[in-house]
Amino acid sequence: MSNPIKVSGVIITYNEEKNIERCLQSLQGVCDEIVVVDSFSNDSTKAICESFDVRFIENPFGGHIEQKNFAMQQAENDYVLSLDADEALSDELKEQVLAVKKDCQASAYRFNRFTNYCGQWIKHSGWYPDTKTRLWDRRLGKWGGTNPHDSVEMNDGSSTVHIKGNLLHYSYYTMEEHVLRSAKYAKISAKAMHAQGRKASWFKMLASTGFRFMQDYIFRLGFLDGFYGFVICGTSSHTTFLKYAYLRSLNAGKAIDE
Numbered sequence: 372m373s374n375p376i377k378v379s380g381v382i383i384t385y386n387e388e389k390n391i392e393r394c395l396q397s398l399q400g401v402c403d404e405i406v407v408v409d410s411f412s413n414d415s416t417k418a419i420c421e422s423f424d425v426r427f428i429e430n431p432f433g434g435h436i437e438q439k440n441f442a443m444q445q446a447e448n449d450y451v452l453s454l455d456a457d458e459a460l461s462d463e464l465k466e467q468v469l470a471v472k473k474d475c476q477a478s479a480y481r482f483n484r485f486t487n488y489c490g491q492w493i494k495h496s497g498w499y500p501d502t503k504t505r506l507w508d509r510r511l512g513k514w515g516g517t518n519p520h521d522s523v524e525m526n527d528g529s530s531t532v533h534i535k536g537n538l539l540h541y542s543y544y545t546m547e548e549h550v551l552r553s554a555k556y557a558k559i560s561a562k563a564m565h566a567q568g569r570k571a572s573w574f575k576m577l578a579s580t581g582f583r584f585m586q587d588y589i590f591r592l593g594f595l596d597g598f599y600g601f602v603i604c605g606t607s608s609h610t611t612f613l614k615y616a617y618l619r620s621l622n623a624g625k626a627i628d629e
Contacts, residue, residue, distance in 0.1 A: 373474040377403040378506070379446035380454065383438045385410040387456035388419060390541060395423045397459035397539075401468050402452060408442035416456075436521045439514040450475070452506045453514075453523075457541045458484070464536025468506065471534065478529035479507035485537040488599050489546065496593035496603045497586065503538060504531060517567075519559045546602055553610040558627055561617035570622055576615035584608035 380402035384391055391407075398405055405425040409416060410432035420427050428445055432438055443451050452468065454460075460468065464482060471480055483500035486493050493499060504512075504523040515524035525531060543549040564571075587593045588604035596603065617627050 374476065376450045376472055376475045377448040378450045378452050378468070378472055379403065379448040380405040381408075381439075381442045381446055381451050382406070382454050382456055383408045383410070383435075383442050384412060384416050384420070384456045385432065386412045386414045387416050388412075388414040389544070390457040391416055392419050393459050393541070394454055394456050395420065395425065397465070398452070398454070399423075401460065401465050404447055406442060406445050408438060408445065410438065434518045436514045436516060436518055439521060443509050443513065446509065449508050449510055450506065451509050454505065454538070455540075459539045459541070461485075461537045461539050464534075464538060467534040467536045471506065476530075477532040478511045479504050479523065479525050479531040480534050481505070481531055482534050483537050484540050486540040486542050488542055488549075488603060489544065491596070491599050493596050493599065493603065495591055495595050496588070496600045497591040497607065498603065501540075502533070505538065507531075517560065517563045519556050546606075549602075549606055550609075553606055554613055557610050557613035558617055560614045561621060561627065564614070564618050565621040569618060571615040571618040576612060576619065579615060580608050580612040583611040 378401070380398040382394060382405070384407055395405065405423065406428065407420045407425050408428045408430050411429055417427060426445070430438065430441055439453065443453065467482070481502050481504040484503050486498045486501065504525070507523055507525065511529045512523050512525035514521050516522040584604055587607055588601065593600040593604040620627055
């Protein structure tokens with residue numbers, strides 16, 4: 372027996388004028404409503420959003436997990452499709468979501484995320500298939516994890532189905548952007564770990580850094596992504612190093628810059 376549902380598209384934004392139009396266009400004809408929660412952007416994000424049929428809400432940013440859960444609660448429908456502003460649905464994934472809407476048989480749906488880095492689609496390096504749960508019944512799940520690495524956590528007993536199609540992720544336009552954001556995320560991660568009472572030894576810092584590079588570049592075939600594969604794996608391992616270095620500073624009672 373078919374079980375038709377309505378779906379709310381949910382996005383959080385802050386200064387996303389480069390990306391948001393592509394994201395919103397991909398949701399047209401797929402979602403029954405689109406909700407954008409913005410952290411008071413000072414670029415043209417708001418104007419672009421208001422050129423679409425969306426509900427635009429401004430809310431102070433208190434963390435990725437907190438903001439995404441707030442946005443989820445603003446939706447009118449129980450099933451939500453959550454995207455980041457730099458993501459978009461592929462044509463195949465649009466068809467799959469429309470099929471789910473006509474006959475929904477699960478509590479949540481996951482699919483692969485395919486990342487574009489400096490104009491190149493990355494097929495390895497720990498970045499693909501990068502499976503994400505992004506379509507789910509908000510009554511049975513919510514955003515969790517550790518900032519800034521949020522993920523949808525479903526209640527026990529919930530059913531999750533993998534569907535075809537890629538979530539297209541336009542991550543970084545320059546290597547510099549990647550390095551700067553990685554340092555920012557390393558600080559956020561270190562603060563979250565410190566709040567959990569985590570510690571960072573010299574051995575943990577060095578071993579984790581080396582293992583991260585070997586894992587992504589060798590075991591996850593990052594070398595097959597060519598030059599950018601090497602850059603991605605090197606930056607990922609450097610981010611791991613920074614995360615534990617910042618955590619050591621916090622453990623020693625030293626503040627780290629925002």
